[in-house]
Amino acid sequence: MKKSSLLREKFIVLSCTVLMLFFGYQAEGQSAESLATATIAVGITETKDTQTPTGGDLAFGTIIPGSSTGTVTIVPSTAARIYSGSVQLVSSISGPATFTVSGTPNSSYSVTLPENDLITISNGSDTMEVNSFSISRSSGSSTLGSDGLASFRVGGKLEVDANQPPGNYTGTFAVTVAYQ
Template sequence: MGIRGTNQQRAALRRLAIAAAAAGALACIPAHAANQTGTATTVIVRPNSLVKVDDLDFGTIASGPTAGTVTVNAVTGARSTTGGATAVGAVSQRATFQGTGGILLITVIGDTSVTLTRAGGGGTMTASLVRAATTSGGGVALLGGTLLPSGVQTYYVGGTLNVGANQAPGDYSGTFQLTVNYL
């Protein structure tokens, strides 16, 4: 018996048979696979820990013929300038630390100022530090020996940098220490 129907129906059935045969042939061809590796990382800390997330960065500054200041707000991270100090570009940031554990009492070791020294020598500037914190429940508080609830707290450090008149150009840096005392 042959295929019955109109010429159009027979042609459609032939095209369908050819398509099915082609699909079957393609199923036998192996697919090409492309591989790429990725990286997953984490840091595990013990309870009652403190981790530095970001450094305090006053950004790039142009000094003028008069002294000035550059302030990075500990609460908002916003930068502002006064006097002969001019902000260049928009890159600046408050320091960020995170602590975990029980009830916390936060203090800054030593003086609340830091001296920034020019790489290669020949110049210094001082900055007065300001601390603030947020708890896992939200809200921001300025710190100075403040009790905080348990959980995860984020601590911010900002400050005001004193820039001298015609301050020598270069990269300046200094260190400060943040200590969290757990009760």
């Protein structure tokens, strides 16, 4: 019986060794490397071009209202001032708002004009509406140049009421640029 006990011990030791080798063995893995990359872009900004006759602002100029409503439109591509209805235009400084965009060269950008395409300008309690905002870009596209610069102009249409009270009417509007 000693022999069978010895065989049994050897079997147990051998079984444990096999189990340890089987479960305790770590297969040699394969590894590969990858490169992590990131590009940091220059933040996109816009500034009002104050070197223009209008100081970079959308200026409708001096207007004489009539006995019925009228409109004055500033065309951004040509800076033309066009009227319709019962208003008269007086020779004065007028023109589109002008902006310069700077950012990462050759990057695409978008321009967002006033929400709901409507703002109100006022002189105390008297108001007029500006709507139909439009844009004209220097390059015809929404891509920054190789120098990281672009410019655009914003025009719009002023609604003049019949017998609009005289005064200097002002208001602000937001124009937002962002990378696409």
